[in-house]
Amino acid sequence: MSETATATAATPAAPAAPNRRLPSTLRIGLSRAAMETRLFFREREAVIFTFSFPIVLLVLFGSIFAGDLEGTGITVSQLYTAGLIGAGVMSVSFQNLGITIAVERDAGVLKRLAGTPMPRTAYFIGKTLNVLLLSVLEIAILLAIGVLMYDLDLPSEAGRWVTFAWVFVLGVSGAALLGIAVSSLPRTAKSAAAVITTPFVVLQFVSGVYIPITQLPGWLIDIASVFPLRWMCQGFRAAFLGDAGVSLELAKSYELDKVALVLGAWVIAGLLLCLTTFRWKSRRDG
Amino acid sequence: MxxxxxxxxxxxxxxxxxxxxxxxxxxxxxxxxxxxxxxxxxxxxxxxxxxxxxxxxxxxxxxxxxxxxxxxxxxxxxxxxxxxxxxxxxxxxxxxxxxxxxxxxxxxxxxxxxxxxxxxxxxxxxxxxxxxxxxxxxxxxxxxxxxxxxxxxxxxxxxxxxxxxxxxxxxxxxxxxxxxxxxxxxxxxxxxxxxxxxxxxxxxxxxxxxxxxxxxxxxxGRATAKASVSWSQDGVRHSVETGTPSRTVAELARRFDGEVPELAVTRPTLEDIYLKLIETPAAAGQEAGDE
CATH class of the missing domain: 3.40.50.300 (P-loop containing nucleotide triphosphate hydrolases)
Incomplete structure (x- = not known):
């Protein structure tokens, strides 16, 4: 390695020495993940806005709506824990990525990266690992609050953990890919938060996070059913509430086959959207 | 090389x-x-x-x-x-x-x-x-x-x-x-x-x-363009454009018997040349051949 360095330094204009090995994509991806994560927690607004928001809401709702849901043995707080895990995952994936990538693109950060030998895949590896880590942390905190404050029982059967695992993987992947795709929509960094957050808040209201989906009009349920959040929340309820909560569902079933189908479809759709629409330059840059 | x-x-x-x-x-x-x-x-x-x-x-x-x-x-x-x-x-x-x-x-x-x-x-x-x-x-x-x-x-x-x-x-x-x-x-x-x-x-x-x-x-053609020689006399600024600025300065030195008040010799700046170059499309083509 040091021999290469001297050779290159001595003849700066000479063609690159053949043994100049580029760092591997994975190594750069891991380095980006570490950097992204460190910087995320350094930026107070982002931590509060995307990370702590579902946690604050859970504590708030849990304190306001104490009590049981008729004939199920499940409390309102427990229901909120499951729903807010879905919203929390979407917050650190979809909302977080949608806004930060839009800001990075507008500021020229992406264009600068595109001018370096960083493999483009490494950028997405960094974002993905960062989102996975944040999601796991978010879920751990929400579950800890649910268990400690609201008597949520963690699933004891392996089957429900398996359900949790695949809902988590499909849900995070789909929401993250969708977040990367929608980052191209805001025209400027300033509008990014509004453009990304508004539909996300609406989606939370119609997807059964705050209001049970059974109380919504049919047409609203139809709209919500197109998007992944409703199904992610349903999947998490299956994992954390189990049989006791099944009577609260719209279909009196968790419909796990449909959950898998819709979340899986969004992973594929999100990937296609990213591949076809992702831009490294801002809109005014052409 | x-x-x-x-x-x-x-x-x-x-x-x-x-x-x-x-x-x-x-x-x-x-x-x-x-x-x-x-x-x-x-x-x-x-x-x-x-x-x-x-x-x-x-x-x-x-x-x-x-x-x-x-x-x-x-x-x-x-x-x-x-x-x-x-x-x-x-x-x-x-x-x-x-x-x-x-x-x-x-x-x-x-x-x-x-x-x-x-x-x-x-x-x-x-x-x-x-x-x-x-x-x-x-x-x-x-x-x-x-x-x-x-x-x-x-x-x-x-x-x-x-x-x-x-x-x-x-x-x-x-x-x-x-x-x-x-x-x-x-x-x-x-x-x-x-x-x-x-x-x-x-x-x-x-x-x-x-x-x-x-x-x-x-x-x-900046180096060969006409130079401008300027000086002051009795509170009035004088200036001449010349292809032989050294001769002009020598004459001035003789006339003032030594130091020429506020003497300056200038050539067109790069900015002058640049502004002329980007002025009209027609004039542009030939300038490139000067080098």
């Missing part, structure tokens, strides 16, 4: 819709030289440089940058060039040292991050977050990130816009130092004094063409 060519461009064209931004540009930039690209906004200057940087696709012509077609950039090629874009409005929470160290990981044979930070004059700010730096200091971070990979060729896009005069001088020293180390530098700028201070050669791009190219001190 024949200098190797770093950049070779033949018949480059690029249109945006109906607008022809670049209409047939030829360029040869030698390895090791500092080359400045001048031109008004919208003249094709940025488009040309972005094509060379591999940031934009061309419509036609041949382009070779370090013997590689930038229309098909590879990681290996990118590791040999450095690109310092126009303003990056990133208000980063990373410190200078974190940023430079992180970017070093992208390259096969990076410079030492601490040395680079020292070189751009930010040693005292290494632990400071980029967000808290002044505009000039942030620009130095941009340059640090541009040179961390030990590039053979460095692109600098309007590097000193918004600098105060002192910061600009310090920045010029930095660029001269890089050039002395053998780095080929392609610079775009709106400051003619910057081009004159730094560049071995300049090209003026207007209406999508190169209207003049050469040594900034002789560009557009």
């Amino acid at each position: 024949t200098a190797t060519t770093a950049i070779k461009v033949r018949g480059l064209t690029k249109s945006y819709g109906d607008v022809q931004a670049v209409r047939g540009i030829d360029l040869d930039i030698r390895a090791g030289e500092v080359f400045a690209v001048l031109g008004p906004n919208g003249a094709g200057k940025s488009t040309t440089v972005e094509i060379l940087e591999g940031h934009r696709k061309r419509d036609g012509g041949e382009v070779s940058v370090l013997s590689v077609d930038p229309g098909r950039p590879t990681r290996e090629w990118r590791s040999r060039i450095g690109v310092v874009l126009q303003t990056i409005e990133e208000a980063g929470d990373a410190t200078v040292r974190e940023m430079v160290r992180h970017f070093a990981r992208y390259y096969p044979d990076p410079r030492d991050p601490d040395e680079v930070i020292e070189q751009v004059g930010l040693a005292e700010k290494a632990g400071t977050r980029v967000r808290e730096l002044s505009g000039g200091q942030r620009r130095r971070v941009d340059v640090a990130l541009g040179i961390i990979g030990r590039p053979e060729l460095l692109f600098l896009d309007e590097p000193t816009t918004g600098f105060d005069p002192e910061a600009r001088r310090r920045f010029w020293e930095l660029i001269s130092g890089l050039s002395d180390d053998g780095t080929t530098i392609v610079l775009t700028t709106h400051y003619l004094d910057e081009a004159e201070a730094l560049a071995d050669r300049v090209a003026v791009i207007a209406w999508g063409r190169i209207v003049a190219e050469g040594d900034p001190h002789t560009l557009g």
Whole structure:
């Protein structure tokens, strides 16, 4: 390695020495993940806005709506824990990525990266690992609050953990890919938060996070059913509430086959959207 | 010894819709030289440089940058060039040292991050977050990130816009130092004094063409153009245009018997030449042949 360095330094204009090995994509991806994560927690607004928001809401709702849901043995707080895990995952994936990538693109950060030998895949590896880590942390905190404050029982059967695992993987992947795709929509960094957050808040209201989906009009349920959040929340309820909560569902079933189908479809759709629409330059840059 | 060519461009064209931004540009930039690209906004200057940087696709012509077609950039090629874009409005929470160290990981044979930070004059700010730096200091971070990979060729896009005069001088020293180390530098700028201070050669791009190219001190017949000799007499400023300024000064010295009050001899500045070059499309074609 040091021999290469001297050779290159001595003849700066000479063609690159053949043994100049580029760092591997994975190594750069891991380095980006570490950097992204460190910087995320350094930026107070982002931590509060995307990370702590579902946690604050859970504590708030849990304190306001104490009590049981008729004939199920499940409390309102427990229901909120499951729903807010879905919203929390979407917050650190979809909302977080949608806004930060839009800001990075507008500021020229992406264009600068595109001018370096960083493999483009490494950028997405960094974002993905960062989102996975944040999601796991978010879920751990929400579950800890649910268990400690609201008597949520963690699933004891392996089957429900398996359900949790695949809902988590499909849900995070789909929401993250969708977040990367929608980052191209805001025209400027300033509008990014509004453009990304508004539909996300609406989606939370119609997807059964705050209001049970059974109380919504049919047409609203139809709209919500197109998007992944409703199904992610349903999947998490299956994992954390189990049989006791099944009577609260719209279909009196968790419909796990449909959950898998819709979340899986969004992973594929999100990937296609990213591949076809992702831009490294801002809109005014052409 | 024949200098190797770093950049070779033949018949480059690029249109945006109906607008022809670049209409047939030829360029040869030698390895090791500092080359400045001048031109008004919208003249094709940025488009040309972005094509060379591999940031934009061309419509036609041949382009070779370090013997590689930038229309098909590879990681290996990118590791040999450095690109310092126009303003990056990133208000980063990373410190200078974190940023430079992180970017070093992208390259096969990076410079030492601490040395680079020292070189751009930010040693005292290494632990400071980029967000808290002044505009000039942030620009130095941009340059640090541009040179961390030990590039053979460095692109600098309007590097000193918004600098105060002192910061600009310090920045010029930095660029001269890089050039002395053998780095080929392609610079775009709106400051003619910057081009004159730094560049071995300049090209003026207007209406999508190169209207003049050469040594900034002789560009557009600058060295042989008539000089202006001016002085003061009885509180009145006098001035004559002459092709033989030395003779005029000698005559004046005789007339005043020694010191000529407030004597000044000036040639057209690069700015005068530049403004004339970009004035009319018709006049432009011939000027290029002067060199």
